[in-house]
Amino acid sequence: MQLFKNVNVDWIGKKWQFIGASFLLFIASIVCLAIKGGPRYGIDFRGGTLVYVKFRTAPQLDLIRGALKQKGLGESTIQRFGPESDHQVIISLEQTATETAGELDLGRRTIEETLNLSFRPPEAQAGKLDLNNIRTASSLEDPLAGQPGLAAALPKSGPSQLKSIQDLASSIIQYRTAHGGLINSFDELKAIPGISDEILNLIKEKFYLGDFAVISTEIVGAKVGKNLQQQAVSATLYALGGMLIYIAWRFKGTVYGTAAVVAVFHDVIITLGFFSFLNKEISLTVIAALLTLVGYSMNDTIVVFDRIRENLKLLRREPLTSVINKSINQTLSRTILTSGLTFVTVVSLYLFGGEVINGFAFAMVIGIIIGTYSSIAIASPLLVIWNDYRNRKKALARA
């Protein structure tokens, strides 16, 4: 099978259309970034508090918002996390509100307190424990052992009753971990082998199921945020510099290197523009994606450049424009195929990789499209433009 056989597209002839389109996208990205006051940094760079909470039923977001506002912690943002049926939200607070108080985790503690007040049903007062709020198996053992009759009702799994209790505790926690961190109803626990109705009733006497569980928290101080920002910028600049040097060395001259770096820079800015336009956050992993893109787009460009160099030796008579056109067309099949395959893998990451990695996958999806386009439509035309410019200068000098 063969997708691109004997392609004969005049890429260079359309160079101004390509460059014009890119220029527009580039300017649009810069404008969008400027209007929104720079990229929208995630918690890693901006500092602040994020609390991921899972609820048993669809949570009333206004209730949480109002309760937090009363606490005087400033404006909190509450957004859905993952599919709607998961009832998960992220509650976030700006760093200034919590850090000036001198205690980094004030925001988290306040959020947890507020959730406790608003979402723990009255059973909590009846001396029952919240099974959804006991963090570890070992802290579940004591209350289980304290329930009279429970140990005796359990199937014997070892020499002592303690062992049975430990097994029960760890299987309950394991079940909860495997099911999103929250038990919705006691009947679910019947799925655990060895839990009979009798045992379940004893458990119900001692515990109730709280309406929410805190799945994850992130608190980043302003200082760490600044450091991470610096590191991200350094990493990107060093990587670009390193590649410039490598290409300059490999292609014996700065023209190729500069063209490739300009193309890659264009990719990064436009990808950032997409993030800004869609209001997506730039997190640490997004920076990792951007850096990978720098490598990836460079990679595509090099394949074309390598072919140009090879063809320049073979086709000495032909003008540069036609050599470059030929080279792009010859490598087009490879470029489209590999970009296509990598694209497929990152789309799979975007669709199935889960919420946590979503920003990374999105950056890769956008970046691969832009990066592939730029190595064909930006980097190579730049070579021609540079060559034309030099020829004109030479002609002028002669005249």
Next chain:
Amino acid sequence: MRKNLRWKVILIVGVTLACIAGFAGFPPKLANMKERIHLGLDLRGGIHMILQVVTDDAVNMETDQAVERIKDELRSRQISFSEVRKRDFKRIEIREVDPQKTSEVRSLIDDNFQYWDRANLPEVPNSYLLTLKPSVEQQVRASSVQQAIQTIRNRVDQLGVTEPVIQEHGIASEYQILVQLPGVDDPARVKDIIKSTALLELKIVEPGYGPFPSRDAALRQFAGSVPEGKELLQSVRRFNDPSQSGEEWYLVSKVAAITGKDLKTARPTTDEFGKPAVSFNLTVDGASRFGRVTEENIGKALAIILDGKVKSAPRINNRITDSGQITGSFTLEEANDLALVLRSGALPARMNYLEERTVGASLGADSIRHGILASVVGLSVVIVFMLFYYKLSGLNAIVALILNLIILVASLAYIQATLTLPGIAGVVLLIGMAVDSNVLIFERIREELWSGKNVVSAVNTGFSKAFVTIIDTHVTTVVSVLFLFIFGTGPVKGFAVVLFWGLLANLFTSVFVSKVLFDYVLSGSPRHEKLSI
């Protein structure tokens, strides 16, 4: 030629088997794999914290101690002085020593206080200004970080956390410590345990020096200022009867009779009313000092001070030597935790928290599920496409790809790298990037075939021409990944590691292994008319 090929095949099979045994053991078992591949906190669940040691505290303490030692030395040599005081956290003033003995003082300072630079105080005669030497200051700061790490490690060990990470973080002059506790997700308690400086001091309260109901009441008693050598401390004592609760203040001497350093051990216990308390035992040296002090001060109160707050101030009824008890309305868990931090020793300085992340085990498990799903889908699509587009040669690429992944996993296990969620994303990405090399080669071979070359020579030229390009593409990606590794933290580092080793392995699999596979197939019948590509 054939013999050469056989050795190459043996090498590849050997590498494959060694890699599989490397991460799954021999015979291969899934359990081994779970043990050898270290999962990051974002996949396992746990706590990640970055703390900053307030190293000024340690320098302060060094200066405080020097002030006391200078006073002692001067007194023991009967050299008079008007004042020895701390000017700021690293400078000491010695004012108006006996003019007859200035040379003795100078040599005393130069011989016994070598950590300090001596200068004359210009405005006052016969006075000196000591400044802590910059190199020593640096050393004090650095060692306070090391001490803090040791203390935190002691405490964490007692919490029973497996595979904790406690190490210096970032550049040395920031004095940061990274703490990672897999499998723990109760940040509030862990933080209390780690953060508590746990500086225990036992000090005598002179009669009439407390308790006072307020700070002002205490100061009024002493004409508005704290008497020389004393300090005013608040009590955190809480009473069960709310009508009695409220603050209390004590005037205690600055120098402690006994400190946490004199503790041999501490454990939770109950007091005479059956309420949780902490009992402690003293070292031999501490016990003899404690015995002397308590004997001299029978009838007075003994303030038990933790982190600068008076926990309780019981009356000394008789000579006490080697043990004591700290009471003061603890819960059982608080008593346990206090005993734990006392046992593990005091922190040399306070800690500031810069970052705290908690990942629940369920979120981690969720991430693993999603990561595996994305990898499987990505891999399947690539496999189907390669088979469809390149037929049998596609199979060649798939063998190379699978081997690439096997080598990657083995190197992760070998270098004990941590697999994080971005790391899994790196694997997915690698699948796409790895076939890139094969596509480059195959497209080249096709071109050579069209230009009329025979199969064997088309394969050979295809490989050799694509090789230069493959090296180039690998170098660029490795360069960006390298800087990610240098500047990245935690999860992102995991991504860099995966891509780095994955791409390195890819050079071996897509170039060497794939070529050997071609050679092997072609060697079967040298006059191949057609290649399935």
